[in-house]
Amino acid sequence: MYVSVRNRPGTDPAGERGSRLPRVGATVVLLGVVSLLTDVSSEMVAAVLPIYLTAELGLGVLAYGLVDGLYQGASALVRIFGGYLGDRSDRPKWVATAGYALSAASRLAMLPAHGLGAVTAVVTADRLGKGLRTAPRDALIADASDPRTLGRSFGVHRTLDTIGAAAGPLVAFSLLWFLPGGYSAVFVASFAFAVLGVAVMVLFVPDRRRRPTATLPVRRLLRELTGPRLRRPLIAAGVLGLFTIGDGFVYLSLQDRDQFAASYFPLLFVGANVAYLALAIPLGRLADRVGRSRVFVGGHIALIVAYLVAAAPPGGLTVTATALVLLGTFYAATDGVLAALVSRRVTSDARGSGIATAQTVVVIARFAGALAFGSLWQLLGRQAALCLLAGLLTTGVVMAAWLLSGQDRPDPVAVPDADAAAEDQR
Secondary structure, eight states, X not given: OOBOOOOOTTOOTTOOTTOOOOOBOXXXXXXXXXXXXXXXXXXXXXXXXXXXXXXXXXXXXXXXXXXXXXXXXXXXXXXXXXXXXHHHHTOHHHHHHHHHHHHHHHHHHTTTOOSHHHHHHHHHHHHHHHHHHHHHHHHHHHHTSOGGGHHHHHHHHHHHXXXXXXXXXXXXXXXXXXXXXXXXXXXXXXXXXXXXXXXXHHHHSOOOOSSSSOOOOHHHHHHHHHSHHHHHHHHHHHHHHHTOOOHHHHHHHHHHHHOOOGGGTHHHHHHHHHHHHHHHHHHHHHHHHHOHHHHHHHHHHHHHHHHHHHHSOOOHHHHHHHHHHHHHHHHHHHHHHHHHHHHTSSOGGGHHHHHHHHHHXXXXXXXXXXXXXXXHHHHHOHHHHHHHHHHHHHHHHHHHHHHTTTTTSSOOOSSOOHHHHHHHHO
16 A cells, blocks of 8 residues: 655656655555544544533633643653653554553543543543654654655655544534534544554554664663754754644634634534645645755744634634634644654664654643643733734744754764764673
8 A cells, every 4th residue: 555656857855857756655554544543533532622621511711721731741741751662672563552552541531531630630641642652653654764755754644644633523523413412422432433543553554673672772862862963953843832832722712703603613623634634745745845844934834823813803714714724734834744854863773762852842842831821811811812922933933943944954874873883882
């Protein structure tokens, strides 16, 4: 099973005019199918969570800010551990599988969760599963891909992932349409999709191994993760993440502004995910050609405009659709692109740890940002808080553009250098 795209003549990075770039292989596609099924499951819950907490359970916006912060940041607790465990054991498939299984179990745990503490615990378990699986999975994608087409490979994976993310809210919306208030049905159906994803991971995804024995010492790993090749991308990702709030806040702002029925709320997730679906592969290919850091920064410019549109006075369907398209553009330009950028700035046997470090920086920053934005909304109101956030993110974009300047020059080799290998044998 392959996805193949012919490169335009004269644009081949290796200099072969009119040649065909390597195909995106079966491992990438199968991991995309796993993510598709898992995202149907997770987005079913995520789509109803803001309304479930604020309308069904009667929690306030500040409480939702806490839960959203945990949703964004709890995975940071184990991301580096998951990446390192996958690298150290040379079993990234099974580390990722354990993360998928933990998230699947959390779906059923939503059924008896009715208070803030219980919901927080369940959301934390789900996010810990995500943190454990993400870096090993992305390392598998990078290992199975040609370095010249990393952006496209991640784009293909994120496209399949986003098909699930778009379908999840539709499934949740349909269930609530036929069963008003039927949140339990949403949670049970979510569990079923998650179990299917785990089954595909276990039965069909190959157990790719890079070396016969695990030889990744902690000392060299720390040298990789704190070295100059990774320092600027990590700082830039953290600065931008600090001023990036969860989608739920944007959707709550759109609902608060336009006062549409709560039963239509999950469709906001569909709109953003359709835009992501349409743009993930094109922007991944663009990142391979013009530079991954440029596309990454450009995605945050789209997010600034999305915040300003969401803060605007009531404007009907067109304004709402514009905000959703901009939000989807942001994710298409940043999610897989950041992993592609970082994966080529560390050696191959530290790849999962490098990706995990970047993702950890982002989720910690977003966790802090979500908590702060919940307080700003309470103090300043919806419009003022979003406008202030857009201004802060503009400053962050300027800083990140400077930090990432030159980061798309030739990548470091994807194998340990001789000196490092010799030192590791001592």
